[in-house]
Amino acid sequence: MNPLTIIKIGGKLLDHKTTLHDTITAFAKIDRPKILVHGGGKRASEFSQKLGVKTQMINGRRITDEATLEIATMVYAGLINKQLVSLLQKMNCNAIGFSGADGNLIRSQKRPVQEVDFGFVGDVEQVNTSLLVTLLKQGIVPVFCAITHDGNGQLLNTNADTIAATLATALSNYFKVSLKFCFEKEGVLADPTDETSVFRDLSKKDYAFYQENGIISDGMIPKLDNAFTAKKSNVHKVVICGPNGILEQKGTEIWG
Amino acid sequence: MNPLTIIKIGGKLLDHKTTLHDTITAFAKIDRPKILVHGGGKRASEFSQKLGVKTQMINGRRITDEATLEIATMVYAGLINKQLVSLLQKMNCNAIGFSGADGNLIRSQKRPVQEVDFGFVGDVEQVNTSLLVTLLKQGIVPVFCAITHDGNGQLLNTNADTIAATLATALSNYFKVSLKFCFEKEGVLADPTDETSVFRDLSKKDYAFYQENGIISDGMIPKLDNAFTAKKSNVHKVVICGPNGILEQKGTEIWG
Numbered sequence: 001m002n003p004l005t006i007i008k009i010g011g012k013l014l015d016h017k018t019t020l021h022d023t024i025t026a027f028a029k030i031d032r033p034k035i036l037v038h039g040g041g042k043r044a045s046e047f048s049q050k051l052g053v054k055t056q057m058i059n060g061r062r063i064t065d066e067a068t069l070e071i072a073t074m075v076y077a078g079l080i081n082k083q084l085v086s087l088l089q090k091m092n093c094n095a096i097g098f099s100g101a102d103g104n105l106i107r108s109q110k111r112p113v114q115e116v117d118f119g120f121v122g123d124v125e126q127v128n129t130s131l132l133v134t135l136l137k138q139g140i141v142p143v144f145c146a147i148t149h150d151g152n153g154q155l156l157n158t159n160a161d162t163i164a165a166t167l168a169t170a171l172s173n174y175f176k177v178s179l180k181f182c183f184e185k186e187g188v189l190a191d192p193t194d195e196t197s198v199f200r201d202l203s204k205k206d207y208a209f210y211q212e213n214g215i216i217s218d219g220m221i222p223k224l225d226n227a228f229t230a231k232k233s234n235v236h237k238v239v240i241c242g243p244n245g246i247l248e249q250k251g252t253e254i255w256g
Numbered sequence: 257m258n259p260l261t262i263i264k265i266g267g268k269l270l271d272h273k274t275t276l277h278d279t280i281t282a283f284a285k286i287d288r289p290k291i292l293v294h295g296g297g298k299r300a301s302e303f304s305q306k307l308g309v310k311t312q313m314i315n316g317r318r319i320t321d322e323a324t325l326e327i328a329t330m331v332y333a334g335l336i337n338k339q340l341v342s343l344l345q346k347m348n349c350n351a352i353g354f355s356g357a358d359g360n361l362i363r364s365q366k367r368p369v370q371e372v373d374f375g376f377v378g379d380v381e382q383v384n385t386s387l388l389v390t391l392l393k394q395g396i397v398p399v400f401c402a403i404t405h406d407g408n409g410q411l412l413n414t415n416a417d418t419i420a421a422t423l424a425t426a427l428s429n430y431f432k433v434s435l436k437f438c439f440e441k442e443g444v445l446a447d448p449t450d451e452t453s454v455f456r457d458l459s460k461k462d463y464a465f466y467q468e469n470g471i472i473s474d475g476m477i478p479k480l481d482n483a484f485t486a487k488k489s490n491v492h493k494v495v496i497c498g499p500n501g502i503l504e505q506k507g508t509e510i511w512g
Contacts, residue, residue: 078334
């Protein structure tokens with residue numbers, strides 16, 4: 001099978017112009033089929049604040065009401081996505097920006113209301129792999145934002161790590177996929193205060209142990225859950241890394 | 257040559273939910289290759305106001321500064337484009353939303369500063385017809401917003417009528433193109449206060465005469481200039497019409 005690299009960028013990488021530029025430059029240099037998935041960074045919160053739209057939180061989890069969904073669609077699918085595409089085009093990388101609605105590429109289901117009503121949040125249901133494979137074969141570089149749709153006219157806010165993991169899993173039937181979750185640290189840290197304490201690899205067993213002992217916590221957990229799910233679902237290689245890990249063998253490799 | 261329909265929607269069509277829905281329903285029913293081009297409507301001005309970004313005008317013409325370009329990118333390429341795509345998907349129409357940066361589909365040049373510096377406004381230079389033809393042959397329905405790029409990392413605000421006319425011209429080498437500029441009136445009116453006074457057709461000579469006599473004026477002029485340019489450039493059929501003109505033979509047909 002031919003190789004395919006899927007890079008997810010998020011967190012503070014998107015908020016600093018120079019770091020973002022270096023990250024995109026590295027991505028553009030990958031000389032094989034590739035996909036970029038991006039989160040939203042601070043911009044959406046900044047616009048929400050300016051527009052007087054308050055972020056609703058329930059039990060520490062963010063709720064996506066209609067106004068928040070509009071802002072997410074504008075900032076993720078509009079501003080950030082098109083700025084990245086235009087930057088990639090400058091680097092001779094034939095990028096096309098996508099939401100999940102475009103070409104019905106990622107269909108999701110509005111998260112069912114249980115204890116919490118998360119609002120317009122979508123859990124991924126289906127990837128239109130045949131169209132995606134066709135586009136990749138034509139040399140197109142898809143750039144996905146974290147907006148999907150339900151197939152019934154409703155856009156939905158979706159976690160960018162989950163989108164990256166789902167795309168990697170769906171495309172593993174067609175390509176030997178390397179999935180890299182790229183953020184502002186060099187990998188998963190054994191000691192959050194020590195940037196050099198990067199785990200070279202992480203097994204499911206180790207992960208459970210470190211989680212129990214509070215060594216791995218907070219924001220790393222959903223990212224690692226997505227990483228382990230992808231690895232378990234036949235994705236060839238899964239890595240958590242910084243921008244340096246895009247072209248080099250760096251960061252934390254995930255073992256199933 | 258195979259037929260291709262290009263529909264440009266703008267003005268008040270975008271601002272009224274029911275009218276927009278009817279327009280998109282008609283568009284979805286066109287049973288041949290098709291392209292949708294949309295303007296911005298009121299939404300961009302609404303967001304500008306909410307964000308405290310003032311519209312700069314020089315000699316009655318709008319200037320696109322950086323803040324205005326950001327808002328245009330968010331509203332046109334993000335909010336409106338993805339809402340239209342998601343609605344079309346619901347209607348089983350395999351739409352993909354594009355800015356000109358995506359796939360380098362429309363490259364433009366920042367308008368040179370002469371008497372007025374229009375800011376981040378782009379005049380169309382080149383259409384990537386080969387990619388567009390490939391996508392159309394795959395059954396994709398492109399949905400273009402009025403944002404282009406200069407190939408050097410800069411997004412640019414571009415007139416949606418001009419984008420529609422340029423796409424129609426570029427694709428006339430491959431398809432028998434019908435280009436319809438669709439807005440809230442039923443066509444070009446002989447008397448702006450009488451909705452039934454629609455010209456059935458308009459020649460270049462008639463247009464010059466009506467313009468001199470002030471019968472056709474204001475907002476219709478740039479639209480008609482684009483329409484005549486397209487007609488002159490070998491576009492098979494050019495029509496100015498209302499939503500009813502999408503599926504029926506209605507509106508004002510342009511003669512070269």
